[in-house]
Amino acid sequence: MTKDLLLEIGLEEMPARFVTQSSEDLEGKVRDWLVEQGLSFASIERFSTPRRLAVRVNGLVSQQEDKEEIAKGPAKKIAVNENGEWTKAAVGFVKGQGGTVDDLFFQEIKGIEYVHVKKFTKGKSTIDLLPQLEKIVISLTFPKNMKWGSNDLRYVRPIKWLACMFGSEVIPFSVVGVETGRTSQGHRFLGKETAIEEPSTYEKQLLAEYVVVDAFARKEAIVSQLEKLAEEKGWIIPVDPNLLEEVTNLVEYPTALFGAFEEAFLTLPEEVLITSMKEHQRYFPVKSQGDTLLPFFVTVRNGNHEHMEKVAKGNEKVLRARLSDADFFYKEDQKKDIESFNKKLAAIVYQVEIGTLAEKVERITKLTSFVSDKLHLESETRTKAVRAAEISKFDLVSQMVYEFPELQGTMGRDYATRLGEEAEVAQAIEEHYQPRSAEDTTAESKIGAIVAISDKLDTIASSFAIGRIPTGSQDPYALRRQATGIVLTLMDHSFGLSLKELFNEAVTLLLEKGIGQKDKQQLVEELTEFFTARVKQVCLDRGVRHDIIDAVLSGGLENIPALVERAIVLDDQKNNEEFKPVMESLGRVINLSKKLEGTPSINKDLAEHDAEKALIDAVVALSENTSELKNMDQMYNQLKGLQPVIDQYFEHTMVMVDDEGIKHNRLSTLATLAAIILPFVDPSLVLVKS
16 A cells, blocks of 8 residues: 655745755655665655755555565684584574574584574554655755854754645654644745645645746746747847756745836946846846847746736846946946056955955966967967957956956956957957856956966965865865866867976966965865866766776876877777777786886897887887877877787797896887877876786
8 A cells, every 4th residue: 555745844035046056965865764764665756846845756655665684693612612513603593683593593604604593573554654754854954054042953944834745644853843744835925825635635725825836837937938938029039058957946826927127228248237137136038039139027926916017027127227327337437448457456355365456467467478478379470369358357347247247257357348459359258257157157268267277276286285175075265166177278279388398387376475374285286186186087077987987187287188188099999809908908018017117228239039120110219200290189090000919929028137237228119108198197006817
């Protein structure tokens, strides 16, 4: 016999950004607990609104299955004494299993007899186990918690009610003095409380009280209403997935409506208007069929269709005030030039222990110059990159960015363009913040990419210098994201830069200003370890096996695009038949090459047979054309082609001979080859199938 289980946690309104993850966590914890208890079920559904987290388990069994297991005890020689009597060990074992010595029997395992006992465990009733759900409710964690009253529990918001039912029966437990029951709360203004008859009627009863408890259904309703409105008006309503998710978690009963604003505001940059609508008011912007922004917006109210005109006018009034402020700030900012903005950066503290924004810009500029030189940029491109770095932060002291921080970079591009900066420079000011999130792309232009790398590297290095290093899940300054951004930018632009050289330059600039208490070597080592972990993650995200990642990282962080390409090439080859013998042959070369003392020098005249001459010829040829190989596939194929030559060499050649000259020559050959192999892969770290 099966029944449905409902668990609902009623709360004061949660922050929208916490709702989805918390709902998923609750579902996961309930699922894991049911599996742990051996309680089978048909399916689990999760529900959420700003005021509740809930799960329904459909088709949950009424009792655990009975279990009959055979428990293994001590060996016969320990369980029985010389008189054939049960020992204390045997008696203690069977007692611990809930039986008597009459239940014991022997069973042979690998030639040795062990005492065993059949253990019967009667399944417990589900209804007796369900009060343990209290622990699940208490165990939920959230990005931010609060305390209320005299309770010790820290939770996302105060718990206002609890509903827990198995079939029509209430499961009794309490959390912070709130007792479970069958009552749930309807919409705060439109509905009332309702007694849930049974879990299967949950959605229907709450809908009658103006609550759509299924977040997926709520999202679909919003999208449907937006599409209908767009069709009626001939509009295009761009739906940002993140905004849609947030709005879905802000309302319990969604109703879309539109409002308007004065056309005069359309003279503002489109980004300003959209940011005002999306980020500050959670409105959807409206565009024409020609992709031009229109003086309208769409919002989703938490309620029904009553008094829609008043609601629309109220939203129009709020947006009008925001846009009036933006218009004022925009016009005021136009009265200043870039240099006057830049001078203000000297008065803005970036970090107390690191210095001002002006000092940060100075370091970014020097790093940009350093990177440009390493990339051998043309003079004109280098000049543009340095200029972009010099003015990369000027808009941070503008009134517009002060009011709308989300527009940093965007306003910099707009103002720089209006003030006569070259288009590439203006574009780089906006791009150097990219990627801003895991979903964002890297900078499109080369100049933007260089400034982005310089900015992010300075942020990371200066944070490490003062001891602000991410630990565990704690990364308040998003340094991992910024490091990943550098790695991805290097890859997307095929910048074959040495990260170690970049670290040395960034750290030197910091130490020259007396920032931090660490020495250069320690800082560079910490940065290397940190970035190595980021490169590993980038490779893992591309499906590369962990041992292959370690094998290519052994060569250092010299050229990230090539490193990742090597990892992908090797991972693609790992299941081929020749992969194992190739890695083994290369590994043998590496191992013996370590025995060389001194500088390698190859003399073909010392070769004693054809196999040795063939390897010398192959090594010399490979040394001469390695730099000409265009990609990692070609390099792997070159090394793969050496495998039979290496095998023949070892079959006919004793390397560690008594003659020091011949031994040195042979070790030199292997060491020269090892110097080609190791920057590509350390074969000893690759796990090959036997």
